[in-house]
Amino acid sequence: MKTVIRGKYLFDGEKLLEHNEVMIEDGRIMGTGSSLRGDRLIDLEDSFIMPGMTDAHIHMSGVESGNLVMEYFTVAERDRLMRTIPWLHKLLDSGFTSVRDCGEGNSIYLRNAVKNGIINGPDISAAGIPLSQTFGHGEFSHTVPVDLSEHMGISEICDGVDECIKSARKVLRDGSDFIKIFSTGGVLSQRDRPDHEQFTLEEIRSIVREAEKAGTYVAAHAHGDRGARNAVEGGVKTLEHGTLVTGDTLKIMAKQGVSMTPTLAIQELIVRYGKDLGINEWGLEKIKEVRDGIAKVVPEAMKLGVNLLCGTDLGFFTGKDIDMGKNWMEMVLMTEICGLTNEEALRTSTGNIQKIGLKQGRIMKGFPANIVSIDGNPLENIRDLGRVNHVFKKGVQIR
Ligand SMILES: [Zn+2]
Numbered sequence: 001m002k003t004v005i006r007g008k009y010l011f012d013g014e015k016l017l018e019h020n021e022v023m024i025e026d027g028r029i030m031g032t033g034s035s036l037r038g039d040r041l042i043d044l045e046d047s048f049i050m051p052g053m054t055d056a057h058i059h060m061s062g063v064e065s066g067n068l069v070m071e072y073f074t075v076a077e078r079d080r081l082m083r084t085i086p087w088l089h090k091l092l093d094s095g096f097t098s099v100r101d102c103g104e105g106n107s108i109y110l111r112n113a114v115k116n117g118i119i120n121g122p123d124i125s126a127a128g129i130p131l132s133q134t135f136g137h138g139e140f141s142h143t144v145p146v147d148l149s150e151h152m153g154i155s156e157i158c159d160g161v162d163e164c165i166k167s168a169r170k171v172l173r174d175g176s177d178f179i180k181i182f183s184t185g186g187v188l189s190q191r192d193r194p195d196h197e198q199f200t201l202e203e204i205r206s207i208v209r210e211a212e213k214a215g216t217y218v219a220a221h222a223h224g225d226r227g228a229r230n231a232v233e234g235g236v237k238t239l240e241h242g243t244l245v246t247g248d249t250l251k252i253m254a255k256q257g258v259s260m261t262p263t264l265a266i267q268e269l270i271v272r273y274g275k276d277l278g279i280n281e282w283g284l285e286k287i288k289e290v291r292d293g294i295a296k297v298v299p300e301a302m303k304l305g306v307n308l309l310c311g312t313d314l315g316f317f318t319g320k321d322i323d324m325g326k327n328w329m330e331m332v333l334m335t336e337i338c339g340l341t342n343e344e345a346l347r348t349s350t351g352n353i354q355k356i357g358l359k360q361g362r363i364m365k366g367f368p369a370n371i372v373s374i375d376g377n378p379l380e381n382i383r384d385l386g387r388v389n390h391v392f393k394k395g396v397q398i399r
Contacts, residue, residue: 013351027394052097052370057311066277088121090325103130127180168210184227195224204234261311298338310349328385
């Protein structure tokens with residue numbers, strides 16, 4: 001059965017089209033046009049129609065406060081997994097029909113459950129358990145026994161090329177869609193700093209090689225420039241955060257087609273509400289430098305042509321104006337903090353996603369019929385992204 005969805009405006013993930021209708025059949029987009037003839041018409045009148053959005057950096061952890069260490073060590077893994085089910089519903093309801101989980105064991109099982117129709121949720125591209133060096137960001141706590149984070153399924157610890165190869169193969173065997181590594185220290189880890197280099201260039205190369213052999217890629221967490229440069233030279237495909245990278249590194253990224261996920265939402269959240277949310281004092285102490293850094297990096301990345309992705313880095317329930325289900329706030333922050341135009345911001349959750357190889361984010365023949373309609377026009381007012389009124393996933397009306 002051919003269904004035509006009609007609105008007032010039609011944004012295809014790259015630009016506003018002249019016409020205002022999409023034809024879908026069997027969960028796929030057949031094409032766009034005006035006065036299309038189908039078996040059924042869904043007239044959404046004054047709505048703004050766009051592709052379902054993707055949050056390209058999320059953690060389906062089920063954690064309910066900013067005190068990650070405490071929660072990971074006191075809440076059973078299966079309880080955390082169950083807590084993420086309402087998160088999936090919120091994401092879908094708010095127009096996010098796809099997410100990329102950048103490090104969390106739960107994500108593998110959630111991906112499978114969504115794929116098999118057991119639960120409703122966005123399509124999940126899952127990193128599974130991320131790779132960290134000893135005394136790395138992936139440990140969170142640097143005072144508990146070093147192998148505890150592995151036992152808890154927080155990260156896979158590996159040092160030296162041989163161990164990196166083995167860990168890469170292990171997570172791929174466990175079902176990771178891509179591999180997440182930490183190539184610098186971070187904010188929410190206890191004793192390293194965002195500018196600390198983690199993993200060597202050789203270690204990163206060996207992980208990238210294993211990923212490529214299995215037909216996939218590596219995403220690297222990186223704040224400081226030296227660690228980010230290692231990641232980029234090592235061949236990663238996406239750089240997560242990138243808060244302190246230099247223009248030279250951005251130039252290489254643009255040339256090699258490395259995408260960047262600035263994750264403004266988590267930084268802004270910690271700056272605004274960190275203490276209230278139970279963020280450890282080490283996190284509160286380090287947040288300012290990365291938040292100030294990213295405000296300068298993103299406009300330069302944009303100017304140099306680096307592909308930017310919308311990713312909130314949300315991994316715990318906040319109850320604030322930046323939260324699971326309000327992931328569109330990332331795009332608001334891109335315009336407010338980094339000066340992107342509304343259209344540039346909108347592309348980060350739609351058309352730019354396609355460039356990392358996910359079949360998402362476009363209203364184009366052959367793409368899954370993941371379509372969202374909005375009451376308003378986010379090209380004029382970016383906050384209209386919070387006014388989603390219909391959501392279709394693979395052609396099925398969810399909302
Ligand atoms: Zn993250």
